[in-house]
Amino acid sequence: MAITQTSSTTPTQDGAALIGRVLLALLFVPAGWSKLMGFAGTAGYFTKIGVPLPEVAVVVAVVVELIVALLFLVGFKTRLMAIILAVFTVATAFLGHAFWNVPPEMLVAQKTSFFKNLAIAGGFLAFFAFGAGRFSIDKK
Template sequence: MATTTTTSSAQDTLALIGRVLIAYLFIPAGFGKLMGFGGTVGYITSAGLPLPEVAAVVAIIVELGLGIALLLGFKTRWTAIVMAVFTIVTALFFHKYWSAPEAMKMMQQINFNKNMAIAGGLLALAAFGAGRFSIDKK
């Protein structure tokens, strides 16, 4: 049996604010990677990942492209799932606090934990949708 859910104006507003705040993190990061493509490739190379140019393009697409889609509430559930997976993978490859030098361990653990929390917020958007103030609801 299909059920419909009605959201309140406050819930829709909170979903919009949540999308804006998450996009606030991703869009500038993606733009920075695009403008500093060589540096992005170098950073990915330093992490030992294969195909660093391809990985940089994927990062730009996810952060900038999907960040804009999330902001606008376009295909929000799928967008949020892809972004959550990307965020978890990024944490695992770039914030390895368990093997970081002692001087960097705490900062890497904080960044790892922030990535996990961001992924949690993205999964909540995937579960509950973008709200009424989105392209998805038009």
């Protein structure tokens, strides 16, 4: 079943969607590149925080943060990319920002990061719901 955008949008809405995609991708693409360039260090960190199968998790993170985020940025299969990024972001909130397991001096930072991840996932869900807008490969 294909999901299509049924309503027309204004140039302002399309511009806002483009800026939104750029801003969300700006968070993920550099992070994915960093993980790719520092694969061993990232795998070591994932091991330290208890991520299962840390090397596999790094590969998944690189693919999602780099490739999926770039596809989202250009508006290719935006709804699918958005749902993948939303699920990934919620998963990383629980795996990487488990504020309920940290010492008191780390509580505020980890709790803030956890809820920021959930908010970012909300942004991706909006793109899943409404699409990429006119300035995207999906609309070409």
